[in-house]
Amino acid sequence: MPTAPRRSDTPPPRTANSEADVLRGFLDYLRTSIAAKVEGAPEPQARTSAVASGTTLLGLLGHLTAVESAMFTGEQVTDWQATLRPAPQDSVADVAARYRAAVDRANEVLDACADLGAPLPRAGRSGSAPSVRWALTHMIEETGRHAGHADILRELIDGSTGR
Incomplete structure (x- = not known):
């Protein structure tokens, strides 16, 4: 395994004191962390599993x-399992660009939501929508969990560590 330079860790954000800002x-901190972990990963290792789960x-x-x-x-x-399998033609740049575009669209929705207790606007979906607060908290958990997975995978690929 080649040795990659160790990146310095970026500390958690110091945000304003409002709940929404925190x-x-x-969430933006974790989004940036996982995107940075994937961007620059060598092909084809970025699509090759080094762990038993695949x-x-x-x-x-992509997920x-x-x-x-x-x-x-x-x-x-x-098919949530399918979201974990990149298409054969997907490059690191392609997947990262789609992720950043999805984050931009998500932030546009969040920018329009002033009340954390209000349900998310979800056109075309049936059933009750989660509150903005719940959705943000869930996405922090989901992104943080997978960012930890990405840390391990990237280190196994080329020794790169840090956020």
């Missing part, structure tokens, strides 16, 4: 793209 600040860097970012889109813009996902 939640959005931590998890890959591109799969993790988070789907979760962002489902949670904040109401897109339907019919």
Whole structure:
């Protein structure tokens, strides 16, 4: 395994004191962390699993793209397992660009939500929508969990560590 330079860790954000600013600040911090972990990963290792579960860097970012889109813009996902498998033609740049676009769309929705207790606007979805607060908290948990997976996978690929 080649040795990559160790990146310095970026400390958690110091945000304003409002609940919305803290939640959005931590989510954006984790979004940036996982995107940075995947961007620059060498091909084809970014799509190759080094663990028994079959998890890959591109799969993790593809999955988070789907979760962002489902949670904040109401897109339907019919096969969550499929979101963990990148298409053969997907490059690191392609998957990272789709993730950043999904985050941008999610942030547009969040920018329009002033009340954390209000349900998320979810056009085209039936059933009750989660509150903005719940969705932000869930996305912090989901993104943080997969960012930890990405840390391990990236270190196994090329020794790269840090946020």
